[in-house]
Every structure is written in structure tokens, then in C-alpha cells.
Amino acid sequence: MTETDLSVDLLVVGGGINGAAIARDAAGRGWSVLLCERDDLAAHTSSASTKLIHGGLRYLEQYEFALVGKALAERKRLLRMAPHIIRPLRFVLPHQPHLRPAWLIRLGLFLYDRLGGRRGRGLPGSRSVNLRKHIAGRPLQDEFVRGFVYSDAWVMDARLVVLNAMDAAERGADVLTRTACVAAQRERDGWRVRLRGPGGRARDVRARVLVNAAGPWAARFLDEVARLPHARRLRLIKGSHIVVPRLFDHDHAYIFQQPDRRIVFAIPFEQAYTLIGTTDVDYRDDPAAPRIDEAETAYLCEAASRYFKRPIRPHDVVWSYSGVRPLLDDDNDRASQITRDYLLDLDRGGAPLLNVFGGKLTTARKLAEEACDRLADDLGATRPAWTGDAPLPGGDLPGADFDAFHEDFSLRRPWLPDALALRLCRSYGSRALRVLENCARLDDLGDCFGADLYAVEVDYLVDYEWARTAEDILWRRSKLGLRIDAAGVEQLQGYVARRVAGRADAQAQVGFA
Missing domain, CATH: 3.30.9.10 (D-Amino Acid Oxidase, subunit A, domain 2)
Known part of the structure; x- marks a missing residue:
């Protein structure tokens, strides 16, 4: 079954760091944005890094x-x-x-x-x-x-991706996980794109501009989905x-x-x-x-x-x-x-197509800024570049002082175990206040699945961070998979499945009921 059309300014294919950062920047400039990712956010390359924000000391030897x-x-x-x-x-x-x-x-x-x-x-x-x-x-x-x-x-690394996607969504973007782009047809005045979401339900979307941020699949996307010739090699x-x-x-x-x-x-x-x-x-x-x-x-x-x-x-x-x-x-x-630099290839041989090749975690914000600057002529420059000084969700700590925030957070919650308080502050920053907003004692955290993972945190991850499986939570939103036992994993998966089934999935708002 195919739903009726949705029209957006910008459709971004790929929920890794580059796609999420572009969606964030574009949404903040006032454009209507849809981001689709066939799996979970950061399910592949962006969660498999060495987890460093760095210049790359060894690249100096290569004169980069x-x-x-x-x-x-x-x-x-x-x-x-x-x-x-x-x-x-x-x-x-x-x-x-x-x-x-x-x-x-x-x-x-x-x-x-x-x-x-x-x-x-x-x-x-x-x-x-x-x-x-x-x-x-x-x-x-x-x-x-x-x-x-x-x-x-x-x-x-994976949380960096999720926070970019969260900020995009809070600025008006639609973020669809478990949603593949299966066809993209260039038309005179834009793109007609077919998406296939959970349960196999399809939807056609019209977009003025298409961004190919499919990472390792970027060339395959051009070959098999957009069916366009290209000279770039990955x-x-x-x-x-x-x-x-x-x-x-x-x-x-x-x-x-x-x-x-x-x-x-x-x-x-x-x-x-x-x-x-x-x-x-x-x-x-x-x-x-x-x-x-x-x-x-x-x-x-x-x-x-x-x-x-x-x-x-x-x-x-x-x-x-x-x-x-x-x-x-x-x-x-x-x-x-091989160079770790990136290339933005803007194809205006018809409706605009921006292909993103290469890149790394550290430079994704800059990549996104350059991408949106280049698309301003096509979409209309409504607002200037803005992300250079804007905190990511949870990053609005006074003076960017994590230690001071953590100390105050812990002192106000003496009932919270020290290790858990630190982990919540590290993972969520100021959003940890939202995770625990209705909690005044340990019993208020709900079921414990092991490794200091409680139901209240799981609820937050399902409701605000697109978590849909135990794996999403244990290996991308956190690394608690290192500490939780098999029984805890099974209990968590059942709880997540019930939680997801019991709420209106975010994708239902754009046609994937």
C-alpha cells in the first residue's frame, strides 16, 4: 500500500553522522527536512569509530x-x-x-x-x-x-549522531528510522522518492533537493536507487x-x-x-x-x-x-x-542532487554547514549558518562545565547511586533532568534490567531517541551491553517491544501507521 505524497524542501538519505548533521543544519535554516535511515541511527560506520574528536596527528606526515x-x-x-x-x-x-x-x-x-x-x-x-x-x-x-x-x-560517537538528529527534529525535521529509500526519480521541478517503512508500507515523497549521505552505500545509491551515472569512486x-x-x-x-x-x-x-x-x-x-x-x-x-x-x-x-x-x-x-577529507558533489543536471563522499566524525558539522551553504541558492537563503556556536541537546551546561553540572545534579539527588548519576550526566547532559523529571527516589526509576539500566531511561530512549530494540539501547545509545547479562537482555527486549507497540510510533505522523 502506498500513502499520499508529502512534499519537503530537502530529503536526506542516510542516518549516519553526515546525514544527521546536514538535517540539523538545514532544519535550523528554516527549510522543511526529512531524514530517512533504513536501520537505526548510527547503525553502521558512525558507531564503529575509534571514538575520537581529533585533528589526526598522523595526517601531518601526509601533508594534510x-x-x-x-x-x-x-x-x-x-x-x-x-x-x-x-x-x-x-x-x-x-x-x-x-x-x-x-x-x-x-x-x-x-x-x-x-x-x-x-x-x-x-x-x-x-x-x-x-x-x-x-x-x-x-x-x-x-x-x-x-x-x-x-x-x-x-x-x-553514536550519541553524537542521535543528538544531531534530535536537534533536527526539535527544529521541525521529520526523522524516519527503519525506513529505506528504494527509488528516486528526477523530475523537472524536483525529486519523487519512494520510501519503504516498517511493515513494508511505502510512501512517495516529493523533494526539491535530494542529499545522498548513504556512507558506504553512496555509490550504490546512485547506481541502484537514483540510477544516475557518476564518476566518483569510493x-x-x-x-x-x-x-x-x-x-x-x-x-x-x-x-x-x-x-x-x-x-x-x-x-x-x-x-x-x-x-x-x-x-x-x-x-x-x-x-x-x-x-x-x-x-x-x-x-x-x-x-x-x-x-x-x-x-x-x-x-x-x-x-x-x-x-x-x-x-x-x-x-x-x-x-x-588514503585521505580522510570529504567531497561535496552538487549535481545540478536537473533537480539538485548533493552527494556526500568521505568525511569523519570531527568534521561533520563543518561538512553540513558547507553543504547547506551550497544549497542556499536552490532552496532560498532564509537564515545564515548557525551551528558553530549552538549546543547540541543536553550540551547547554553553564560555562560548558560538565564537572560543575554533575556535582550539582548528584547533590540534588543523594538517593541516586554515584555511578548511575555520572553515567546519566555523561550520556544526556542537561537532558538527564528530563529523564528523571518525575523521580524522587530510586523506586521511581521502575524496573531494573541490570547494569543500572532502569525503565525510566528506556522510556526516554524510546520516546525521544528512536530506540526500537534492546540492541539500539545497549550498543548505540549506551555500551551497557558490556555489562548486562542474557536474562537482562531478554527482559529488556520484551519491555521495549511492549513500549513501542503501546505508543503511536513517530513515523505514523508522516504516513507509516
Whole structure:
């Protein structure tokens, strides 16, 4: 069955970070926007990152100074826009003279500090350290005597996507998850697009402009859905990560040089774990189902074991994940050296089509701003660029001071366990007040599914963040899947199913009843 037409200014295909950021920016400029995503928000590449907001120190060796400078400028903005889900992180680089000389590392860090314009942003500059005296030297093998420390930032990647989508929706956009774009026909005065939502129900939508932000599927979208010729090539690169029990007790992360000149990070993760990644492997299979293979696991274990006193073995891995990055194919033989910059390809050979190729978490806001600037002539410039200083939902903390907000939140709720209070503040920022708005004691939180996950939080995620399954909640809205047991998962899935069935689904408002 096909519903009647809906008309919008802009239809965005793809609910990863680029699509969500474009929808947010466009909605804030006063355009009518519809975002469709065939799975959950951030279901693929955008939730499978190393979870860093960074300039990319290693890109300096590839002379990508403009990309690094742009990313570091965005780092400053994002720390201010979302201080709850993004926080500063210090990185330790143990020195191995045979891989890179000390003078080269010092020069790179000097440039990194200056390109980032770190003064006044609360990020300390880089420096040399004695690893036999510095706390970060304790877990390392004794051969590492000298190291370097510099600053970047950590992010809850999938939550960054969801917050962009939330802001878009609160500014008037329609956000449809579990809704695939199955056909797109270019017409004289716009696009006719067919969407297929939950239960197979179809709907035709008219859009003045179409944005292809399908990530790893961007080229396939042009080939199979829009059926348009194109000259752009994407190179799909699989990046895998492993998670092991915590390898160190301090709050620094590590960046390890490898004999193949790649780098591998070891990052504090979810209090009790260490995240190690990533790999760079050419990928030709289905982008929806990448899996780490034995060779990648062995590579990451060996990469970390070269540095830590405690060797890491494959049997130590408690969780792993893989994602497929859609990188612009620049004919580089080495996957790790392909540019991480993006390209916006605006096709005006008829109704406008904007194709988004490449990109990364750090630069998505800037990408979206540039995309909407380019579309202003087609849609009518109603409002100027605005996202540079606008906080994301939950990020409107006084002075962007997370610690002060967390302290006040906890003091006003002495009945709330400390670990839960911190997690709620980190995940939701000021929106944590909405999660607990009707709660005055622990019993008011409702059923507990384990891992300090209560019904009141689940209700919020279903009602405001498009969560529709236990997986959405446990592995994208949070990482509580690391801590919850099988019985808790089953109980949660049943609860979510009942909750979703018992409310009018948001998509019913635009024809997917």
C-alpha cells in the first residue's frame, strides 16, 4: 500500500553522522527536512569509530595540513557544543627512535598545537615526558624511557549522531528510522522518492533537493536507487577494534607506532576496559555486516603487546566491532594513507542532487554547514549558518562545565547511586533532568534490567531517541551491553517491544501507521 505524497524542501538519505548533521543544519535554516535511515541511527560506520574528536596527528606526515587544521578548529567547537559526550583526553606516545626520530615527533606536535590554536580552550599543550617517572610509563615495557604527551578529545560517537538528529527534529525535521529509500526519480521541478517503512508500507515523497549521505552505500545509491551515472569512486576500508579488560588505571590514552608505520590507539573505555584499534583493510563485502577476522585480532593484540608489560592475547578480547569507512579513492596503495577529507558533489543536471563522499566524525558539522551553504541558492537563503556556536541537546551546561553540572545534579539527588548519576550526566547532559523529571527516589526509576539500566531511561530512549530494540539501547545509545547479562537482555527486549507497540510510533505522523 502506498500513502499520499508529502512534499519537503530537502530529503536526506542516510542516518549516519553526515546525514544527521546536514538535517540539523538545514532544519535550523528554516527549510522543511526529512531524514530517512533504513536501520537505526548510527547503525553502521558512525558507531564503529575509534571514538575520537581529533585533528589526526598522523595526517601531518601526509601533508594534510588543511584537513588537520579544519578538524582541530572543529574540535574546539564540539567540546563547547557537547561537553557531556565529548571530553578532553591526553595521549601518550612512547618513543621508538628506529620508527620516527624524536625531532620529527616534536615538530609534528609543535604543528599540531599551533594548528589547533590551543590557547584559551582548556587543552594543555604537548610535552616530552620521562616514562620512568610519569604514571603512564608504569604499564609499559621497561625499554620505553622517553615519551610525548599531547591533547585531543573523546566522544560517544553514536550519541553524537542521535543528538544531531534530535536537534533536527526539535527544529521541525521529520526523522524516519527503519525506513529505506528504494527509488528516486528526477523530475523537472524536483525529486519523487519512494520510501519503504516498517511493515513494508511505502510512501512517495516529493523533494526539491535530494542529499545522498548513504556512507558506504553512496555509490550504490546512485547506481541502484537514483540510477544516475557518476564518476566518483569510493574505496571501502574496514576498521576493526577490540575491547579487553582494563590494562591500566590512569586516565591517559596511548598512541603506539607500528613497524608498518601505522598507529594503534589504546584508550580507557567504559571504566573497566581498554579499547584497542584500529585496522585498515580493503573491504569488498556487504558494508552492513563487517566482522573482525583472526588476522586483525592478532595484529591488534601484537600491536599493543609490543608496548605493554602484560601481553594481550586473542582470548582476552571481551568484545570487538568493525565498521566500513567510505573513503575517496585517491589511488593510494596503502589503505592507512588514503585521505580522510570529504567531497561535496552538487549535481545540478536537473533537480539538485548533493552527494556526500568521505568525511569523519570531527568534521561533520563543518561538512553540513558547507553543504547547506551550497544549497542556499536552490532552496532560498532564509537564515545564515548557525551551528558553530549552538549546543547540541543536553550540551547547554553553564560555562560548558560538565564537572560543575554533575556535582550539582548528584547533590540534588543523594538517593541516586554515584555511578548511575555520572553515567546519566555523561550520556544526556542537561537532558538527564528530563529523564528523571518525575523521580524522587530510586523506586521511581521502575524496573531494573541490570547494569543500572532502569525503565525510566528506556522510556526516554524510546520516546525521544528512536530506540526500537534492546540492541539500539545497549550498543548505540549506551555500551551497557558490556555489562548486562542474557536474562537482562531478554527482559529488556520484551519491555521495549511492549513500549513501542503501546505508543503511536513517530513515523505514523508522516504516513507509516
